[in-house]
Every structure is written in structure tokens, then in C-alpha cells.
Amino acid sequence: MTTRPATSPLAWNVAALLTESPGSTRDYLVAGVIIDLGDDLRLADPLEGRVRLSRTNRGLIVQADLDTSLDTQCSRCLRDIEVPLQLHIEEEALPSLDLQTGVPLDTSAEPDALRLSDHHELDIEQTVREAILLAEPIAPLCEPDCPGLCAVCGERLTSGPHDHGEDAIDPRLAVLRALKLDDDGADQAE
Ligand SMILES: [Zn+2]
Numbered sequence: 001m002t003t004r005p006a007t008s009p010l011a012w013n014v015a016a017l018l019t020e021s022p023g024s025t026r027d028y029l030v031a032g033v034i035i036d037l038g039d040d041l042r043l044a045d046p047l048e049g050r051v052r053l054s055r056t057n058r059g060l061i062v063q064a065d066l067d068t069s070l071d072t073q074c075s076r077c078l079r080d081i082e083v084p085l086q087l088h089i090e091e092e093a094l095p096s097l098d099l100q101t102g103v104p105l106d107t108s109a110e111p112d113a114l115r116l117s118d119h120h121e122l123d124i125e126q127t128v129r130e131a132i133l134l135a136e137p138i139a140p141l142c143e144p145d146c147p148g149l150c151a152v153c154g155e156r157l158t159s160g161p162h163d164h165g166e167d168a169i170d171p172r173l174a175v176l177r178a179l180k181l182d183d184d185g186a187d188q189a190e
Pocket residue numbers: 074075076077078079141142143146147148
């Protein structure tokens with residue numbers, strides 16, 4: 001059995017741990033790791049934390065506690081903000097080869113399980129990516145009571161409601177203003 005160096009900062013060769021008895025553990029520090037999240041999502045801070053691998057009779061339990069933050073925008077005022085994330089991952093990783101014979105295992109019974117590679121390498125980058133996407137807030141805010149944007153001119157309302165002359169009105173927003181004037185009870189045009 002040949003071993004390869006780990007190719008990802010979130011991958012480890014676990015061949016030695018797999019030879020040990022259930023309950024054996026390995027701890028790994030994660031520091032300064034940036035991963036690609038695809039789409040238009042980006043980490044603002046690298047992943048920092050620790051990963052513990054515990055041998056079970058089937059494979060490994062992966063426990064990861066990682067801190068990072070996301071570059072995103074306030075959902076009300078659209079200003080750029082960083083949202084801190086604390087990830088807690090606990091997932092079982094199963095071998096793809098029989099550990100005694102080296103024969104490939106039938107993985108169809110558990111197609112979604114995290115699998116070790118043929119070289120007994122565990123790579124949790126995709127697992128971490130999915131945890132980040134799950135932890136991403138749906139409507140992040142720059143502050144809990146962010147007042148958002150003015151419905152008339154589109155400016156940030158950080159200094160409270162403001163007046164502006166008719167000239168300042170964007171024609172695309174004039175319709176919103178007309179609606180607002182028709183209905184004094186509706187202060188928020190959301
Ligand atoms: Zn805001």
C-alpha cells in the first residue's frame with residue numbers, strides 16, 4: 001500500500017489510524033485555511049479550529065469545530081459585512097476498501113456517506129463547504145435594527161428618515177412613492 005501526501009489542507013492520510021483499535025483518536029489543528037465556496041460566496045477569514053478523528057468499528061467519526069466568517073451584504077441596506085460562523089461538524093467517514101483485503105466495498109447501500117479514498121485519505125473540504133452553506137444566514141444584517149434603504153431615493157437610512165425635493169426622485173421609484181402617499185398607514189415599503 002502506497003501513501004500519498006495529502007492534497008488539500010483539509011485532508012489527512014488516516015492509514016495508520018485505521019490500523020488502531022476503536023476509540024483511538026487523532027487531533028489536527030486547522031489554521032489559515034481558505035476554501036473556494038463557488039458562486040459568489042467568499043470567506044472573509046480563514047478557517048481556524050481543530051478536527052478530531054476517532055476510530056470506530058466501521059471507519060472514523062469526524063468531529064470538527066471551526067471558526068470563520070463570510071463576506072456578504074446586509075440584506076436591508078446592502079452594505080458589505082462580514083458574518084462570523086462557528087461550524088460544528090460531526091460525521092462518519094467510511095472506507096471505500098475492505099481494510100483487511102483491500103477489495104473495493106459496495107458503497108451503494110450508503111451512497112451519501114463520506115468516504116475515504118483508495119489511499120486511505122480523508123478529505124473533508126466538501127463537508128466543510130456544505131456546513132458553511134448551511135450556516136450562511138438567509139437574511140444577514142449589518143446591525144439588528146438596520147433601517148435599510150429609503151424607499152424613495154434608495155439612500156441608506158442610517159441617520160433616520162430624510163426629506164428630498166421632487167427633483168431627487170428616481171423615476172423608477174416614483175411609483176413606490178405614489179403608492180406610499182396613497183396609503184398613510186404603510187410606513188414601510190418592503
Ligand atoms: Zn444594514
